[in-house]
Amino acid sequence: MWDLPGPGHEPVSPESAGGLSTTAPPGKPICRLFDDGHSDPCEVLGFEVDAVNSVQFSNHTGYSHWKGQVLNSEELHELYDGLKLNDVNKYDYVLTGYTRDKSFLAMVVDIVRELKQQNSRLVYVCDPVMGDKWNGEGSMYVPEDLLPVYREKVVPVADIITPNQFEAELLSGRKIHSEEEALAVMDVLHAMGPDTVVITSSDLPSARGSGYLIALGSQRTRTPDGSVVTQRIRMEMCKVDAVFVGTGDLFAAMLLAWTHKHPNNLKVACEKTVSAMHHVLQRTIKCAQARAGEGLKPSPAQLELRMVQSKKDIENPEIVVQAMVL
Numbered sequence: 084m085w086d087l088p089g090p091g092h093e094p095v096s097p098e099s100a101g102g103l104s105t106t107a108p109p110g111k112p113i114c115r116l117f118d119d120g121h122s123d124p125c126e127v128l129g130f131e132v133d134a135v136n137s138v139q140f141s142n143h144t145g146y147s148h149w150k151g152q153v154l155n156s157e158e159l160h161e162l163y164d165g166l167k168l169n170d171v172n173k174y175d176y177v178l179t180g181y182t183r184d185k186s187f188l189a190m191v192v193d194i195v196r197e198l199k200q201q202n203s204r205l206v207y208v209c210d211p212v213m214g215d216k217w218n219g220e221g222s223m224y225v226p227e228d229l230l231p232v233y234r235e236k237v238v239p240v241a242d243i244i245t246p247n248q249f250e251a252e253l254l255s256g257r258k259i260h261s262e263e264e265a266l267a268v269m270d271v272l273h274a275m276g277p278d279t280v281v282i283t284s285s286d287l288p289s290a291r292g293s294g295y296l297i298a299l300g301s302q303r304t305r306t307p308d309g310s311v312v313t314q315r316i317r318m319e320m321c322k323v324d325a326v327f328v329g330t331g332d333l334f335a336a337m338l339l340a341w342t343h344k345h346p347n348n349l350k351v352a353c354e355k356t357v358s359a360m361h362h363v364l365q366r367t368i369k370c371a372q373a374r375a376g377e378g379l380k381p382s383p384a385q386l387e388l389r390m391v392q393s394k395k396d397i398e399n400p401e402i403v404v405q406a407m408v409l
Contacts, residue, residue, distance in 0.1 A: 123390050124333055127397050128340035130176070135162060137182050145328040145383045156186040163194055174198055174205060178339055180332055181212040183225050185232045192236045199240070206343075209241040209277075210335040213250050216286060221249040230254075239276040243342065245335045246272075248285040262287060262299070266315060266409070269301040273313075278303045279342065279349065283334055295319045298357065300406070302349035315409040316350050318357050323364050325371070325381065329388050334360060337397065350406045357404045362396035363388055 125132050140151035166172040177195050182188050199205050211233050214223035223230075230253055238244060238254060248259055255271040257264070265287065269280045281300040289295035300316045337359055341352035367389045371381035390397075 124336040124397050125178070125340060127394055128337070128344075130340065133166075133174075135159065137180070137187070143328045143383075145326065145386075153183060154187065155184060156190040159187055159190050159194075172198065173201065175202065176206050176208065176339055176343070178208045178210075178335060179237075180210045180335060181225075182229075185226070185228050188229060188232050189236060192232075192240055195240050206242045206339075207240060208243040208245070208335060208339045209237055210245045210331055211237065211250050211254065212331060213253060215247055216249045219286065221252070223253075234275070238272065241277045243279040243281075243338065244272065244277045245281050245283050245331070245338060247283050247331075248287075251280075251282050259285065259287070262297075262317070262409075265299050266301070269299065269315075273301065273303055281338060281349075281353065283331070289319050291319055294322050296322050298353075300349050300353050302347075304347050314349050316353060316406040317409055318353060318404055318406045320357055320361065320404055323368050325368050325386055327364060327367065327386055327388065328383070330360065330364070333363065333388065333390075350408060354402050354404060354406050355400050357406075358402045359393075359397050359400035361403050362400060363390065363393045366393055366396075 136154060138151060138153050140149050142149050163172065177198060179191055182191075195205075195207050199207070213225050213229060213233065214221060216222075234254055244254075246254060248265070251265075251268050251272065252258055254275070255268045257268050257271060259265045259268055265282060265285065269282065272280045279300070279302045281298065283298050285297050285299065287297045289297055296319070298318045298320065300318075302314045304312050304314070306312060334356060337356040338352060341355045342349070345351045345355075367386060368381075370389055370392075371385040374385045375381040
């Protein structure tokens with residue numbers, strides 16, 4: 084699967100301390116990340132990145148143990164104040180992922196609003212990490228008080244959101260049992276604010292069999308005469324029988340980059356994103372199985388995503404997943 088941690092194992096990428104750089108070469112987009120797990124693919128794809136560690140953990144929470152700190156809203160405000168004092172809070176994109184604190188999330192919204200006042204073309208990409216389904220049952224792995232903050236504050240200022248099926252159901256207040264219902268949910272989410280909605284995974288049945296996972300996307304674009312055109316797509320991806328952590332980060336980061344390069348073509352952006360995901364996961368599972376030994380289940384350490392080894396696939400993925408325009 085894409086990112087299926089068990090209950091209590093929130094999908095958090097390992098965080099590492101890093102410097103900030105806000106001076107980009109001419110023409111190079113600048114991106115502010117509130118989760119350092121997104122930074123590598125964005126940098127590989129040509130973005131000048133400033134990363135804020137929303138958590139600073141020894142390792143991701145798919146392991147049995149982890150230690151570290153969670154950044155709170157006051158600490159985030161202090162970091163942003165430093166950028167403002169130096170007049171380097173200039174960004175083209177903002178990307179957010181996992182957080183457990185509603186005050187931190189509300190502070191992110193305040194910062195995004197201020198950045199959009201400075202740059203009306205800024206694009207905010209939000210991965211609303213809240214929960215997932217296991218054996219058909221949905222469960223939240225963040226505090227429930229985050230849901231109204233996402234619904235009422237975050238989604239309305241977002242331009243692109245990447246929920247899984249369960250998160251899309253939470254945000255819209257509607258259940259998804261069919262493709263038609265999924266499209267209706269994406270319309271509800273569009274009405275809340277974002278022009279691009281991608282449901283990154285679902286339990287909808289595939290005509291190709293139980294070994295495939297369905298993702299759906301919808302993008303609204305405005306024509307010069309002011310009318311709105313909506314493109315909808317469906318993708319069917321091979322499932323991988325393992326639990327990976329960090330795939331949501333990777334998906335959101337690559338979708339940001341490929342929608343920058345193909346701003347009005349969700350089909351192409353998603354094909355490149357999902358195909359790169361396929362290559363990364365296939366390389367990861369092959370390496371993990373080789374290290375674990377025949378017939379043995381790979382450990383969380385062995386299932387760490389092979390990002391460095393997949394650099395070429397991230398930069399220029401061979402298209403192995405075709406998106407169907409609906």
